Amino acid sequence: GAVVSQHPSRVICKSGTSVKIECRSLDFQATTMFWYRQFPKQSLMLMATSNEGSKATYEQGVEKDKFLINHASLTLSTLTVTSAHPEDSSFYICSAIIPEGGADTQYFGPGTRLTVL
């Protein structure tokens, strides 16, 4: 079954509003989660690494003031898209690391489709 959930699965908002996306690890604690962005027919691009209890680490070119990440507990990370604009419309996917068999593996959530009008 799914080990990582995301909510909502789909959201439509007006330009200028803020949208919060939740990523939860189910039945395990995730000290590290990742947020990715995927444009249509393209691969995943890592946006940031979310660390429980500390500031997120953002990839080059990702605006940290626009994409706010909060990892307040070991099972929840949130991504808030502030003052959203149509160019922020995309598919956002989170993942969490599960230690397995001597090395870590990322498991992905089902994704959130954001449409900004």
Place this chain on the structure above:
Amino acid sequence: AQSVTQPDIHITVSEGASLELRCNYSYGATPYLFWYVQSPGQGLQLLLKYFSGDTLVQGIKGFEAEFKRSQSSFNLRKPSVHWSDAAEYFCAVSDYNNNDMRFGAGTRLTVKP
């Protein structure tokens, strides 16, 4: 920096035929390699992974992949494709801690009846 190349953007195979999806990687240290599958509008599902040991790894849904260090490749194979295998397939490489995962551009698989 590590990178992944999936040379085939789109592949079409007939149902029941064999499948091989190519993946080449560039990585300075020991690579940790993954194949994920994504259905339209869905997240990614892990098919299989290679960390060490036997270079032929078995995954879910009848998939397997072979790690060839000399060719820097990690090709995905399936002996007989089913219509439900139609999806986007991503190869990925990361370090030991899985903290810096890089994805290939993906290969879209179409299955003909």
